[in-house]
Amino acid sequence: MTTVRQDVATLGSGWDNKVLYNYALAMRELDKLPITDHNSWKFLGAMHGFDRQLWVEMKVLGDADPVPKDLTNFTYGSQCQHGSWYFLSWHRGYLAAFEAIVAAKVKELTGDAWALPYWNYLNSKDPNARRAPEAFLLDTFDGGPNPLKKYPRRQGFSKLQPSSLDAFSLAAMQENDFQVGNDGSIGFGGGVTGKFAQFARWTGDLENNPHNTVHRLIGGGEGFMADPYLAALDPIFWLHHCNVDRLWEAWMNTAGKTMVRDPRWLDGPSDRRFIMPVPGSATGMKFSGRDTLKGGKLHPSYADLNIGTGVKPGVETVTRVKMGAPEHQSIEPIGANRSVVTVGGAPVRTQVDLARDATHTGIAAMGATAPGEPVTRLYLALESVRGSAPSPQLEVYINLPKDSDPQQHPEYHAGSLTLFGLNVASRPDGGHGGNGLGYTIDITDLAQRLTDAGDFDPDALRVTLVPGEQISADKPVTVERISVLKRSGTVS
Template identity: 70%
Template sequence: MAAVRQDVAKLGSGWNKDLLNYALAMQAMDELPIQDRNSWKFLGAMHGFHPQLWRNEHLIKANAPIPTDLTNNTFGNQCQHGSWYFLSWHRAYLYAFESIVAAKVKQLTGDDWALPYWNYLDSSNPKALNLPDAFVAKTLPNGKPNPLRKYPRRNGITAIQASPWLSLAAMEENDFLVGNDGSLGFGGGISDDFVQFEAMTGDLESNPHNTVHGLVGGYMGNALLAGLDPIFWLHHCNIDRLWEAWMNTPGKTMVRDPRWLNGPANRRFIMPVPGDNAPGVTFSGKDTLKGGKYHRTYDDLSIGTGVKPGVQAVARVNMGSPTTQKVQPIGANADVVKVGGAPVQTRIDLEPTATAKGMATMGATATGQEVTRLYLALDSVRGSAPSPLLHVYVNLPPDADPAQHPERQAGSLTLFGLNVASQDDGPHAGGGLGYTIDITDLAQRLTDAGDFDPQHLRVTLVPGEQVSDDEPITIERISVLKRSGVVT
């Protein structure tokens, strides 16, 4: 029976046995050639791989042969983002990685090993945002260079920032997906086929997943390199734990669509197994649920998750079954928005009747009442940077400094993987990514203040890091979505 995954903060300080074994295994695996499916670089390339970038980073030699199974749509560039497969694919990826590392640990030390998780949103731990000590130490206990800090992060980073845009708000969502395309919800937009970066990012992927990737930076901030950083795996282990906690909370509705359970339709996902170049194992979404071959157990599902498994979720009003809810666009801007080195404002023209009705039912809580939530949707976001940061404000006063009006901030988006999703010659054909931001509470505050016009909405986009006149972001359309249901 596989060991239970534990919080890395509870394994012991400094070089505890689990992290020392991780480092030793990682070092040995990183010495293997990329052709070996159990090598560190092969496993990293499964998430994202660009031969020229890897040569530029001196990860592979200029004339070194590239394994065909990394470039022929078998193992390489498999990571699923902006898709309802995001959580299931990464769960199997973690399991395969953990199995290979555990086998290497057993070979090197005779110890059993399980992948720990980094619980960075544990409010009871004052050091939760710190990278574990072993990931920032310069040397191993024997004085040799520490492999857990081999690959670049932000200069000198020892902890991620305590920022207002890092949160567990995603855990308040009750439905894995809502709408015919899954444009809203916890898990990501519907994607029948295999697409590495698809059109609509789910709540959990947007935050904290993308946010932590951006805060750590370096290789973690680039989807084509992220899997090489050893902290990647502890971060994704926590994301997987959050999904497990969410599914174990009454009131949450997990997707059971056969397309998700058995998909993708056009290509099977595949994972390597321990043992040189043994044949891979194919799987689909159902294999990652409880009872499936890629399901794992955690020591705790309450601390730092925002939910209490087994206790009815009450953070957001229950809007009924996702199949009975409706998602309706009620307004959009007129032109493509380009964000460079300065804030840009655009106006959304709203359908006044539908908007007014939505505003009137935003706060409904009584059983049987119609209830509405409002969202900003940013469609076909494109850019060349790997994880640019974009701050979004609603109805700023004229000529106002956004920094002086945090009460008007709808959210902040770390656009992880934007470079990959925007490549014209990539599998996504440069379609970019999509995001939604729940603005219901902000809209309610603006309504109470008399500053929400049912005919117009002003949206201001403020560039953060990796956004400039030389590396702008374009957004094909910004719209307001009205989500309607009945309180149950």
């Protein structure tokens, strides 16, 4: 790839931003193509997720529009990979295909070269970083409607407005390992799966935050970005994912980070290949994880990997103790609750009974820093989370005093989850039998603080789930199991 992806904020405002002007120009043309064309706006969007009835309802598609078979038989359509270690590699291929098709159109229309820009929304040096690039908010373009604002977003949307507890940060960048343990329940990149799965099981740290959060902050309850079936139709999707992809690239280039080398990741999935359309052709391009890494045909090039990434590629800056090679670390469940938890209109409490000795040794080794010493981290795992809303928000507290208002006690807040794709992952007729989603929340620092304050009982952990956006008595969320995981390693 010869073109370099740049920070959209550095390219000018409004339609003076030439890259976004050309983007709008190309999208207007790609929108004229029918969904049967592999280079059409609709076809590209449907590759992420497709539901004919919903698309007709949302007036994306006409009632009688013919839909190509290769969209509905999972060849091209509904390919997006979430809740698994393929999340980052699949989306990298998806970005490359989209970028190539738009760039070819820009070239044809203007003669300009074009690369997808990224939205650097966590750039702490830019006070306007959270504002959407202006071109996505303008009503008109070139005397007509603005293609970059074609589809609905959260009401009144003009910038990302996370709540004070929202998981909107670069915390994920501190994790040192892409995947830990046999199933990858813990790690930067998501859970292990050998097979194709639109929504698999364990959500990786980066996918959880900022990826999922930003989808909800843009989409709200009514916008396309909140729903995997519609998200990729919004042109802003691509600038968001471009930044997520850049964060992965920055992470891989940082000393002390361990990228996965498992052949199942490099060459998988085992049951099929990922496939992307190419400009002006009906024949697709197949790829696997290997192609997305340095030296591979889908490896991108970014203008900068430092600003707004929370890491300094090339510089040894270990902010968190290394726990040894991922394959030498272990993950052990040290307790679980006893029944399914249903969260509707109000906070719900549940108790996780802990194995006392395992908890004691776990807590004792949390702060280890001397090389060769055993070191642990603690995680809260939420398994098989199900519901019908597309991206509900769930707040998680531990050891919150009984009958107290969670809002008044941020000191017990363990984490905030955006359950992006919950609707798709919970469908029994979906690719994964409605298994729902899984999350792990790092509670090491909180457990340490509670221990220091004498408020951590090694026999039991009290967990409170607080409903946020898109959760109500009518649209509840259920959590099959809540457990505590102890991750053990050796300081290295």
